[in-house]
Amino acid sequence: MENIQLQLNEAGRGAFVVEENGERLAEMAIGMMGGNMVIYHTEVSDKLAGKxxxxxxxxxxxxYARDHHIKIIALCPYVHAQFTKNPDQYADVWNKNYRS
Incomplete structure (x- = not known):
């Protein structure tokens, strides 16, 4: 299991990241907006592909969303696809009312 850390700045922008030896190998870019976490983008290095x-x-x-009682706005195609394929699994955190 990779070590995933949340890095957020004062403005509420950041990412869940996997880093090794100073190299960012994966990230899920997010931003906090009111009671929502907006997930913009997910990228995984070829070094970790298929894992x-x-x-x-x-x-x-x-x-994180469940622990902090916030909703997720899924702008990232990967996250949106997962939420769409498994709506019951994510119903409590998915903000379906947001339209991009």
């Missing part, structure tokens, strides 16, 4: 890292990033983001 389920994107899913691990999503699991961490969803856990």
């Amino acid at each position: 389920g890292v994107a899913k691990q990033l999503l699991t961490n983001a969803v856990s």
Whole structure:
């Protein structure tokens, strides 16, 4: 399991990241907006391809949202696809009312 950390600046922008030896190998870019976490983008290095890292990033983001009682706006195509395929699993955190 990769070590995933949340890095946020004072403005509420940042990412869930996987870094190794100073190199960012994966990230899920987010921003906080009111009672929502906007997920913009997910990217995983070829070095970690096929290891389920994107899913691990999503699991961490969803856990954070649940722990902080916030909703997720899924602008990232990967996250939106996962929410659409598994709506019951994410119903409590998915802000479906947001339209991009």
